[in-house]
Amino acid sequence: MSRILTFVEYTLVVIALGTMSVLTFANVLSRYFLNSSISFTEEITVNLFVLLTFVGASIGVKRGAHLGFSLIHDSITGILKNFMTILVSIIMILFFSAVVYFGYDMVLSQIARNRMTPALGWPQWIFTSMMPLGAFLCIIRVIETTILSFKKDNVKAEGDTTS
Template identity: 35%
Template sequence: MKTYKKLMNALAGLEKLVLEIATVLILVLTVGNVFSRKVIHQSWSFTEELVVAVFVLITLLAAALACREGELVNLTLLTDRLPAQVRKVFLLLSTILSVAFTAVLFKYGLDKVITQMQNGKRTFVLNWPEWIFWSFVPIGAACMILHFIEFYLDSCGKEDDDK
């Protein structure tokens, strides 16, 4: 279990690093484009493609980190008032449903990536393969699945320690 936790901590650290770099990238691109339009009177047409794709990445990785803390899909108004055993059942059910939904997201994202690789579709302005940007969906979904499971295992471990 300690090895698993070390791996998950490393994954979370990598996710945080990617989020920091992506946020700075969006900031630089957006401010640079505004500066370029207002001062030089030239628009950076490529920024829209990059910023939208990076926002998808940021959204999914931030959601994955929220899953790690149990903060993504968690309304505890009712479950906090239930006995520990019943709460554990609800946590298991919530984890199963969340992982199932995210697995569907992963599957359809991966299908889209494979289709775009086969079709060779490219972006309009940068002329990059579109599958690169669509790969953010299955990557984010995989991270979310891992963190949903991590949260469940951590929560069960905490309840066992409390006894």
């Protein structure tokens, strides 16, 4: 499961960043040579940036690269360390769950109101759905990272008692 999810995450990041780069470069060339902007590029770029942010956050959680103050966490052991790991994980899951909930609510609202994007005329919910999707990926990664952290700590604890 983790390898498939990693492949999906990296594929989404590559496609989003590649598309953003090509569209932005084309828009710059259009402004320079034609003195006019390609109107839809900003709309797509901004919405892909939202996807890139959340999927990048999911990759960051998997790698343990999220911002945090690890001095205290690294200096404690045993039950207190396990408690801190669970507490931080619960807080992160609650935060991303709120993003999923309110993002999903926003998607439903946009579908009900038949909101369209200004430049392309596409349904707005297509772009908005990237927010709860990315937050859901983050929830999966938080759970996965928490489980791996406990397994790693248990292996360390077993190694310490046998030596």
